[in-house]
Amino acid sequence: MRPYIVVRAPAGFRGFTKRHAFYCTTRTEAAELRREIKTWKSARKQEGRTLSFGETDKRWIAYLHAHVGNLNLLPEIVAHWERTAKTIVNPMTVRALADAYVLYRATKRLGRKTLADDRYIARKLIDALGAKQAHEVLPGDIRKLLDAAPSESTARKIYKVVSLIFDYGKENRALAIHPMIDIDRPEVAYVTPTTLTPSQFGILLNAADDQLLPYLAIAGFAGLRRSELVRQHADDDVLDWSDIDFNKRLITVRDTVAKATQRKHGDRRFIPMEDALVHWLGPIKRVHGSVVPVRETVFSRQMRRLHAATGIAPEPNALRHSFASYWLARAELEGVGALAKRMGNSESVARRHYIESLSPAEGQAWFAIRRAETRTAVLPFPKSAA
Numbered sequence: 238m239r240p241y242i243v244v245r246a247p248a249g250f251r252g253f254t255k256r257h258a259f260y261c262t263t264r265t266e267a268a269e270l271r272r273e274i275k276t277w278k279s280a281r282k283q284e285g286r287t288l289s290f291g292e293t294d295k296r297w298i299a300y301l302h303a304h305v306g307n308l309n310l311l312p313e314i315v316a317h318w319e320r321t322a323k324t325i326v327n328p329m330t331v332r333a334l335a336d337a338y339v340l341y342r343a344t345k346r347l348g349r350k351t352l353a354d355d356r357y358i359a360r361k362l363i364d365a366l367g368a369k370q371a372h373e374v375l376p377g378d379i380r381k382l383l384d385a386a387p388s389e390s391t392a393r394k395i396y397k398v399v400s401l402i403f404d405y406g407k408e409n410r411a412l413a414i415h416p417m418i419d420i421d422r423p424e425v426a427y428v429t430p431t432t433l434t435p436s437q438f439g440i441l442l443n444a445a446d447d448q449l450l451p452y453l454a455i456a457g458f459a460g461l462r463r464s465e466l467v468r469q470h471a472d473d474d475v476l477d478w479s480d481i482d483f484n485k486r487l488i489t490v491r492d493t494v495a496k497a498t499q500r501k502h503g504d505r506r507f508i509p510m511e512d513a514l515v516h517w518l519g520p521i522k523r524v525h526g527s528v529v530p531v532r533e534t535v536f537s538r539q540m541r542r543l544h545a546a547t548g549i550a551p552e553p554n555a556l557r558h559s560f561a562s563y564w565l566a567r568a569e570l571e572g573v574g575a576l577a578k579r580m581g582n583s584e585s586v587a588r589r590h591y592i593e594s595l596s597p598a599e600g601q602a603w604f605a606i607r608r609a610e611t612r613t614a615v616l617p618f619p620k621s622a623a
Contacts (some may be wrong), residue, residue: 242267246274249281272309272419279312326412330429332367334411335359338402342400348417358398369438371403372412379417392423415463430558435602437549438559443609444547447521449539451528455488456556458514458604460564460580463553465494478523493583508579513604559603567600 241260244267248255252370261267290298302308329337337357342352365382366374379399386392399417406412433441438457445453461476468475474493481488488508495504529536544550551559557621561580 244274245271246269247278250274250277251458263284275467279443285464309544322372322413324410326410329371329406329411330367330370331371331374332363334371334406335363335367335402337409338394338405341405348464350471352465354394355398358395359402360400362402371406372414374403374412374416376418376420377414379420383420383423389423389425393425393457396420396422430562431552431555432559432562433549433551433555435599435606437551438556438603439606439609440542440547440608441549441551442517445543449543450521450532452517452536453556454514454517455528456554457560458511458517459488459508460557460560461488461490461508462496462581464496465490466530467529467533467536468527471532476528477525477527478528481510481518481522481528483510483515483519483522486515490581504581508583511604513606516607563600565600566595567597567604 241262242264244259244261246253246257246259248257248259259270261270266519295369298308301311304309305314336359339352339356342355362382365385366378369378382399383392383395386395396417400415402419403412403415407415438453442450442453442457452466455466455476456463466476474491476490476494477487480494486509488510490504490506492505495506531539541550557580561576564576564579568575
């Protein structure tokens with residue numbers, strides 16, 4: 238004899254005045270009955286309310302039944318709606334969200350390059366998904382955008398900015414579920430920073446004229462970034478001669494000059510001046526004015542002329558990388574923390590990028606570079622460049 242599955246219902250269910258036992262022949266039948274009892278109990282809690290259903294209500298119920306099938310799933314559907322769509326009080330398109338984010342970022346103290354990157358990537362997002370509602374964007378939409386990037390580094394930059402845009406959307410309740418929550422940030426293959434030899438650096442220093450020389454000396458003997466020394470736009474703030482204290486032998490990289498980071502205590506840093514830097518800057522030092530008085534376009538052209546004349550063409554930040562690597566070689570590994578402060582990096586970044594297989598003797602040789610007795614600038618700046 239097949240065993241029955243007993244489901245006990247409370248009094249009142251299906252008109253029974255007392256508790257009643259139902260004997261089901263299959264598990265499916267028992268499960269359906271339990272759901273019916275659960276729905277009946279939920280309805281009993283709403284006693285006192287009178288519900289009426291018109292023709293429109295009946296059509297929507299029929300629609301739900303056609304698409305959902307089992308109307309007992311409605312509590313789960315409503316719970317999902319309350320967790321997601323119900324929290325969206327400011328729906329907007331991706332275009333509106335991206336534009337609002339760019340305007341918001343413009344109110345912050347951010348570098349021109351950072352804001353330009355925000356605008357560029359926001360435009361990419363708008364071109365791909367602009368008409369779509371922000372809360373309707375799916376992970377697959379973001380994946381297509383990342384896959385279309387021309388390089389790994391660009392994909393990583395797109396991921397960062399687009400993620401911030403949707404973070405901004407969540408804060409403003411334009412969406413409930415972040416579409417990138419299950420997407421990992423693209424990895425970029427590590428490229429070892431290039432360095433110059435002391436001999437190559439000496440050639441560049443002795444060949445440069447007095448307008449190129451400050452950049453070369455400060456980048457190579459103090460590790461400043463190119464963007465901290467060379468103005469790309471007319472209103473960019475860069476290192477000034479007044480930031481260099483020859484008496485205290487100290488360079489102050491102001492907050493407005495330094496690369497913007499998330500540090501709680503600001504981005505200003507102080508860099509002690511090496512003997513080599515004092516030696517090279519001493520004869521050409523000034524009281525005030527930009528250390529590099531020309532903008533990036535003119536500066537790049539003159540650097541290319543210097544590279545062509547000397548046959549030495551380092552990458553844009555090769556001098557900064559060289560400074561860090563030779564400084565560590567001279568100081569050995571105990572100097573990583575001190576180096577990070579000079580470079581404006583974290584210790585982990587300094588360890589990853591700048592620990593090279595250089596000897597202490599090579600480090601000493603780098604900081605022992607001095608002016609040649611017959612030094613002559615091979616390619617001075619045109620008068621109009623300044």
